[in-house]
Amino acid sequence: MKAAPFTLHKPGTLEEAVALLAEYGEDGGLVIAGGQSLTPMMALRVAYPPHLVDINAIEKLSQLTVGDGFLSIGATVRHAQFHRHFVEAGTLGRLLSSVVHHIAHYPIRQRGTFCGSLAHADPSSEWCLVAATLGAELRLTSTSGDRLVQINDFLDGAMSTTREPSEILTEARLPLLAENTRFGFYEFNRRAGDFALGMALVAYDLEGGKIRNARIGVGGIEEKARRLAAVEAALEGKTPDSEAFAAAAAATVADVDAMEDPTTSAQYRRDLSGVVVRRALEIAQTATRF
Amino acid sequence: MDNHPLELTINGKTYKTAVEHRKTLADTIRENCDLTGTHVGCEHGVCGACTVIVDGKTVRSCLMFAHQAEGCKIRTVESLARGDELHPLQEAFIENHAIQCGFCTPGFLMLIIGAYENDPDITEENLIEVLSSNLCRCTGYQNIIKAVRSASGGLLAIGSDADA
Numbered sequence A: 001m002k003a004a005p006f007t008l009h010k011p012g013t014l015e016e017a018v019a020l021l022a023e024y025g026e027d028g029g030l031v032i033a034g035g036q037s038l039t040p041m042m043a044l045r046v047a048y049p050p051h052l053v054d055i056n057a058i059e060k061l062s063q064l065t066v067g068d069g070f071l072s073i074g075a076t077v078r079h080a081q082f083h084r085h086f087v088e089a090g091t092l093g094r095l096l097s098s099v100v101h102h103i104a105h106y107p108i109r110q111r112g113t114f115c116g117s118l119a120h121a122d123p124s125s126e127w128c129l130v131a132a133t134l135g136a137e138l139r140l141t142s143t144s145g146d147r148l149v150q151i152n153d154f155l156d157g158a159m160s161t162t163r164e165p166s167e168i169l170t171e172a173r174l175p176l177l178a179e180n181t182r183f184g185f186y187e188f189n190r191r192a193g194d195f196a197l198g199m200a201l202v203a204y205d206l207e208g209g210k211i212r213n214a215r216i217g218v219g220g221i222e223e224k225a226r227r228l229a230a231v232e233a234a235l236e237g238k239t240p241d242s243e244a245f246a247a248a249a250a251a252t253v254a255d256v257d258a259m260e261d262p263t264t265s266a267q268y269r270r271d272l273s274g275v276v277v278r279r280a281l282e283i284a285q286t287a288t289r290f
Numbered sequence B: 001m002d003n004h005p006l007e008l009t010i011n012g013k014t015y016k017t018a019v020e021h022r023k024t025l026a027d028t029i030r031e032n033c034d035l036t037g038t039h040v041g042c043e044h045g046v047c048g049a050c051t052v053i054v055d056g057k058t059v060r061s062c063l064m065f066a067h068q069a070e071g072c073k074i075r076t077v078e079s080l081a082r083g084d085e086l087h088p089l090q091e092a093f094i095e096n097h098a099i100q101c102g103f104c105t106p107g108f109l110m111l112i113i114g115a116y117e118n119d120p121d122i123t124e125e126n127l128i129e130v131l132s133s134n135l136c137r138c139t140g141y142q143n144i145i146k147a148v149r150s151a152s153g154g155l156l157a158i159g160s161d162a163d164a
């Protein structure tokens, strides 16, 4: 349970960090942010990077700010920063603070980062689900400059992304939500704090009592978190009631390509996908304040 | 592999040592600084026996490399008692039978103290959630919850010690 030997680099600026990654990235050198996924993997010798570039001392990566229509989350913004509702982010701030308690445990959330979760790309990552459902835009930085990537082009499967080894994910941008957007998040797992067996995030605008602009995503079910266009279409213009939710659950089960693992069959996960979507819709409908 | 010089500030005292980059903060606290109150159970972030406070944040010390904690203020369970006088939370653990084998206890003490310092008005619901972070195989948690409830007045009193 001890990590293999490596060299630790602690750059003070982003320029130094990208230069280090340009030098070591191709040979397996990795960024370490919160270390809450990477360090366990190194202890278990599933990962053995020869170089680690610690980005925690880079001041400008720690920013959490509201821009024109979006929330900007820097690379070292911790999960725990969303424990309290981030007021300036309005409805989105409430959504993030309702989701964050499902991620790991309190001490892990003090160090683990939002961007680290996206870079790690666990199929059961709550932040990957939030990013995929709401449509995050990501900034990747290397010695050749910045490039912007949509979350769907970034997530590439279980623990896999399209990030180049020389790139640092420096910022994630989430679109702000309208004041009248309703949202609901539901996660199912066997023990609190465990990775989700299945989860859903739903957001929609309520106009004249009808569902508009539905965004429905599931995580932990497929190899990567995904918005379900077929389910969104099934809900568009409907009254949010048990009949509409049952139809959405059926559309979900029909649409997903569920994963299988030694303890959980694909059939179980497929059934679960409908349950989590229905429950997330019920939460969105009944929550008293939005 | 090479040992690299390292200076750690633990419980207000400076420790000068040299360790490999791969050595965790938990192992360094125990083996190089001789502070064996911090326990090591799973070594991959699941059990919480290694919980310490780094710059005011409650963290798993097995999930940090010691060199990452250079320049930080680290607090371990050894910071709690004043000589022979136990911290009110330690007293409450004894009073309420919140300690049996004791392996998990240092981690729980630092977990609870860190959480209260960050949020003195922590709700019952959030407290239960915080306590679910660490594993205890003996007590069944009920007595730990009782201990925290009975000590919570005394816990607030230590807030001023946060930089010690």
Ligand SMILES: Cc1cc2nc3c(=O)[nH]c(=O)nc-3n(C[C@H](O)[C@H](O)[C@H](O)COP(=O)(O)OP(=O)(O)OC[C@H]3O[C@@H](n4cnc5c(N)ncnc54)[C@H](O)[C@@H]3O)c2cc1C
Binding pocket: A030, A031, A032, A033, A034, A035, A036, A037, A038, A039, A040, A075, A102, A103, A104, A105, A108, A111, A112, A113, A114, A115, A116, A117, A119, A120, A122, A124, A125, A126, A127, A167, A168, A169, A170, A193, A194, A195, A196, B044, B045, B046
């Ligand atoms: C017991 C336990 C339970 C957990 N439960 C959950 C859970 O329920 N849900 C959940 O989502 N997570 C869970 N986690 C993982 C946790 O949320 C991590 O914090 C998160 O997955 C990764 O973020 P990090 O900042 O810690 O990344 P690190 O561990 O530092 O890095 C993870 C990976 O991403 C890369 N990386 C990180 N940041 C960047 C960046 N800015 N640019 C490029 N590459 C980068 C690293 O090179 C590494 O490959 C759990 C962890 C533990 C130990």
Ligand code: FES
Binding pocket: B039, B040, B041, B042, B043, B044, B045, B046, B047, B048, B049, B050, B051, B060, B061, B062, B063
């Ligand atoms: S030893 Fe650190 S969490 Fe178990």
Ligand code: FES
Binding pocket: B098, B099, B100, B101, B102, B103, B104, B105, B135, B136, B137, B138, B139
């Ligand atoms: S008292 Fe034995 S593990 Fe908690």
